[in-house]
Amino acid sequence: MSAYSQQTPTLLNHHLLPMIPFALKRPALRLLLLVSLAVLTAIAGSQWSPAQSQTAAPTYAQDIAPILNSSCIECHYPGGIGPFSLRTYTDAKNNADKVAGATADRFMPPWRAQAGWGEFQNERRLSETEIAKIQAWAAAGAPAGNLSQLAPPPPIPASNWRLGQPDQVFTMPQAFDVPDQGDDIYRYFVLDGALLEDKTVVAIDFQPGAKAVVHHANFFVDYEGRGRKLAAADPLPGFSTRETGGFMDYGGASAIGGWAPGVDPYQLPPGIGGYLRQGGDIVIEIHYHLNGEAQRDRSRLGFYYAKAPVEKYIEGLIIGTQDLDIPAGETDYWRHFGMDVPADMELVDISPHMHYVGKEMQAIATLPNGTQKPLICIPDWDLDWQNTFVYRQPVPIPAGSRIDAWFRYDNSAANPANPNKPPVNVQWGWQSTDEMSEIYLGIVPENWRDGPKILEASQASWWQWATPEQIPAPCG
Numbered sequence: 172m173s174a175y176s177q178q179t180p181t182l183l184n185h186h187l188l189p190m191i192p193f194a195l196k197r198p199a200l201r202l203l204l205l206v207s208l209a210v211l212t213a214i215a216g217s218q219w220s221p222a223q224s225q226t227a228a229p230t231y232a233q234d235i236a237p238i239l240n241s242s243c244i245e246c247h248y249p250g251g252i253g254p255f256s257l258r259t260y261t262d263a264k265n266n267a268d269k270v271a272g273a274t275a276d277r278f279m280p281p282w283r284a285q286a287g288w289g290e291f292q293n294e295r296r297l298s299e300t301e302i303a304k305i306q307a308w309a310a311a312g313a314p315a316g317n318l319s320q321l322a323p324p325p326p327i328p329a330s331n332w333r334l335g336q337p338d339q340v341f342t343m344p345q346a347f348d349v350p351d352q353g354d355d356i357y358r359y360f361v362l363d364g365a366l367l368e369d370k371t372v373v374a375i376d377f378q379p380g381a382k383a384v385v386h387h388a389n390f391f392v393d394y395e396g397r398g399r400k401l402a403a404a405d406p407l408p409g410f411s412t413r414e415t416g417g418f419m420d421y422g423g424a425s426a427i428g429g430w431a432p433g434v435d436p437y438q439l440p441p442g443i444g445g446y447l448r449q450g451g452d453i454v455i456e457i458h459y460h461l462n463g464e465a466q467r468d469r470s471r472l473g474f475y476y477a478k479a480p481v482e483k484y485i486e487g488l489i490i491g492t493q494d495l496d497i498p499a500g501e502t503d504y505w506r507h508f509g510m511d512v513p514a515d516m517e518l519v520d521i522s523p524h525m526h527y528v529g530k531e532m533q534a535i536a537t538l539p540n541g542t543q544k545p546l547i548c549i550p551d552w553d554l555d556w557q558n559t560f561v562y563r564q565p566v567p568i569p570a571g572s573r574i575d576a577w578f579r580y581d582n583s584a585a586n587p588a589n590p591n592k593p594p595v596n597v598q599w600g601w602q603s604t605d606e607m608s609e610i611y612l613g614i615v616p617e618n619w620r621d622g623p624k625i626l627e628a629s630q631a632s633w634w635q636w637a638t639p640e641q642i643p644a645p646c647g
């Protein structure tokens with residue numbers, strides 16, 4: 172273990188993740204079946220009617236460029252967060268098989284929530300028709316079609332700040348040297364520029380400095396100066412909290428968001444803001460995943476402030492359970508927890524959270540009249556693509572409703588994300604190889620006076636025995 176890594180590394184296995192799912196996930200198998208059926212039909216068809224085999228395959232110019240331009244190149248451009256560009260025909264042709272694999276499996280574009288379970292901002296999903304076109308195009312050898320008629324792709328974004336220049340940018344005070352080799356590093360940095368005034372934030376975005384090794388980041392406002400003290404006592408830039416197991420486990424800091432490659436900037440709906448009290452420090456936690464080349468990182472966090480008074484302030488709730496004890500080898504370990512909603516509120520965003528052996532989750536609100544509102548479902552949990560899912564319209568949840576959540580864990584060797592080979596018993600804990608079972612909810616109370624009551628109700632969720640009864644049907 173290197174001096175400042177705090178969590179057991181899971182990098183090797185983790186690294187393989189993007190490749191393994193193609194072979195294992197159900198949709199891929201289904202598609203394979205479809206493709207073989209199509210081939211069979213084509214063969215059968217060609218015996219009976221030779222015209223069948225002449226059906227033109229989709230071309231890049233006519234069919235594929237529009238899909239890549241609208242759904243992929245926002246990340247896949249030179250210098251973008253995607254591992255290669257998809258802006259030109261050559262780019263697309265050179266990666267045709269990978270593109271076909273990643274889209275068939277719905278690994279790309281990255282969006283892990285199930286359609287029909289909540290309507291979210293920036294939802295990205297290809298239609299079955301688009302996926303089938305890409306398949307047929309790749310299978311036909313990625314034909315170009317008439318490139319002369321192709322409109323140029325949209326321009327490369329001028330700034331990596333996807334919402335434009337932030338009102339305030341907080342930069343790491345010093346660069347942090349990330350070695351070429353070793354275990355993953357979890358490091359915390361107190362950023363320049365304490366929050367000197369009260370501020371209303373409406374959006375947050377993050378710019379990794381050393382993109383190749385910044386694996387994810389979490390942001391906090393520290394109102395008690397704990398981070399400042401820890402950083403002062405540490406000879407290297409920032410600090411690590413190996414001793415305490417994380418920065419979140421104390422009450423003096425509020426978590427205000429996070430970032431992972433591909434995650435959208437956190438943007439609140441119109442009229443809603445997040446209130447930051449004067450005197451806080453911004454602390455970011457960065458997880459570095461070493462890649463064989465030494466790097467210097469100086470990441471930045473951008474805040475966008477309200478330009479007009481907001482009507483509503485968002486509040487954060489965490490519901491969940493620490494009652495987790497997942498036997499090695501167990502494939503179907505379920506937890507069920509919930510919250511009784513004591514006052515009218517609106518649900519603005521939702522972020523389910525598990526670690527590596529987490530497999531699927533869903534959450535439903537049952538209203539007092541019995542109506543069930545699906546809030547979110549993630550049928551194939553993927554730690555790499557966690558997101559804060561912001562609803563297109565905040566979801567009204569009246570007093571007397573109940574929010575229920577079900578989480579499943581697969582702690583068997585068959586789960587490619589399992590960091591332990593062979594599997595070991597896994598319990599609740601702060602390390603990434605421990606597990607969690609929780610949901611962060613961004614809410615606005617209908618009447619601000621009800622805020623504390625709602626907070627209390629969410630805390631009560633942690634004291635209920637988490638039972639696996641009434642396991643719901645899978646959503647995906």
Ligand code: HEC
Nearest residue numbers: 189190242243246252253254269270273279280281432433
């Ligand atoms: C929001 C950003 C984003 C969008 C949109 C996006 N990608 Fe990606 N893509 C990424 C990132 C980041 C990776 C690297 C993921 C990793 O290694 O875990 C990636 C990886 C890939 C890979 C490599 C997968 C592998 O084998 O490891 C392919 C292929 C791909 N993307 C194709 C696409 C296609 C096709 C689209 C559009 C239909 C698309 N991507 C949309 C960010 C994006």
